[in-house]
Amino acid sequence: MNDSLLIAIDGPSGSGKSSTSRGVAERLHLAYLDTGSVYRAAAVAWLESGLPASETQAITELVAESVFEVGTDPTAPTIAVNGRDVTDEIRDPGVASQVSTIATIQAIRDIVTEQFRQTIDAHDRRIVVEGRDITTVVAPDADVRVLLVADPTARIARRQAELGARADSDAVVDQIVRRDRDDSTVSQFETPAEGVTLVDSTHLSLDEVIDAVVALVPQR
Numbered sequence: 001m002n003d004s005l006l007i008a009i010d011g012p013s014g015s016g017k018s019s020t021s022r023g024v025a026e027r028l029h030l031a032y033l034d035t036g037s038v039y040r041a042a043a044v045a046w047l048e049s050g051l052p053a054s055e056t057q058a059i060t061e062l063v064a065e066s067v068f069e070v071g072t073d074p075t076a077p078t079i080a081v082n083g084r085d086v087t088d089e090i091r092d093p094g095v096a097s098q099v100s101t102i103a104t105i106q107a108i109r110d111i112v113t114e115q116f117r118q119t120i121d122a123h124d125r126r127i128v129v130e131g132r133d134i135t136t137v138v139a140p141d142a143d144v145r146v147l148l149v150a151d152p153t154a155r156i157a158r159r160q161a162e163l164g165a166r167a168d169s170d171a172v173v174d175q176i177v178r179r180d181r182d183d184s185t186v187s188q189f190e191t192p193a194e195g196v197t198l199v200d201s202t203h204l205s206l207d208e209v210i211d212a213v214v215a216l217v218p219q220r
């Protein structure tokens with residue numbers, strides 16, 4: 001019997017991918033892979049290196065030589081690069097504002113995509129994977145494929161609420177609107193690809209979104 005259950009969730013920044021994916025993984029006892037955390041950890045390594053953004057070849061080599069370790073427990077996801085835990089550091093606004101430089105280098109996408117597929121296989125394809133190109137590139141053959149969207153105003157408000165006192169309005173808008181624009185030059189996460197279910201979370205609670213995704217799991 002094939003009991004794989006691979007759930008792919010894509011969407012723009014602040015649409016609720018991480019919260020939803022973690023909730024679905026917990027409910028269905030699946031592992032959880034936050035692919036964005038790897039792009040963010042690669043950005044941490046690059047920013048530390050001091051290489052200019054124009055040095056794409058050297059940045060690609062740096063990422064190729066880096067070792068990423070992703071903790072896939074949905075209750076406590078972690079990310080380390082070259083043996084250093086950067087779980088908290090990857091959320092710094094300075095990383096969020098620069099990460100698209102990494103994410104728009106196609107050679108880097110190819111390297112990490114291969115690593116994501118290895119992680120999926122290492123979990124016998126019982127995993128929820130979230131990002132921007134999971135339904136289209138990383139795992140287009142997933143059992144459940146969802147594009148999770150929400151109005152930009154809702155996404156900005158959510159991110160501001162999350163950052164609380166740390167929130168700088170201009171920076172939050174930049175991280176949502178400008179970053180999505182940059183990221184969408186390399187991934188298609190604004191309209192659902194064929195076979196992908198669109199879920200709009202603008203007026204749904206987190207529990208309702210989790211219910212909507214769980215309801216898509218094929219019964220066998």
Ligand SMILES: Nc1ncnc2c1ncn2[C@@H]1O[C@H](COP(=O)(O)OP(=O)(O)O)[C@@H](O)[C@H]1O
Nearest residue numbers: 013014015016017018019158162201204205206
């Ligand atoms: N359906 C929802 N309704 C209200 N707030 C939500 C919902 N889903 C997520 N959030 C909140 O919005 C913020 C961004 O969610 P997150 O899961 O980090 O989004 P993403 O991974 O897509 O960037 C978090 O603070 C989260 O708690």
Ligand SMILES: Nc1ccn([C@H]2C[C@H](O)[C@@H](COP(=O)(O)OP(=O)(O)O)O2)c(=O)n1
Nearest residue numbers: 013014035036037039099103131132133183
């Ligand atoms: N599969 C993926 C995952 C993330 N990315 C890019 C897009 C973002 O700029 C960064 C960080 O992604 P992340 O999902 O952590 O971003 P948000 O939390 O949604 O704001 O990586 C990507 O290009 N492809």
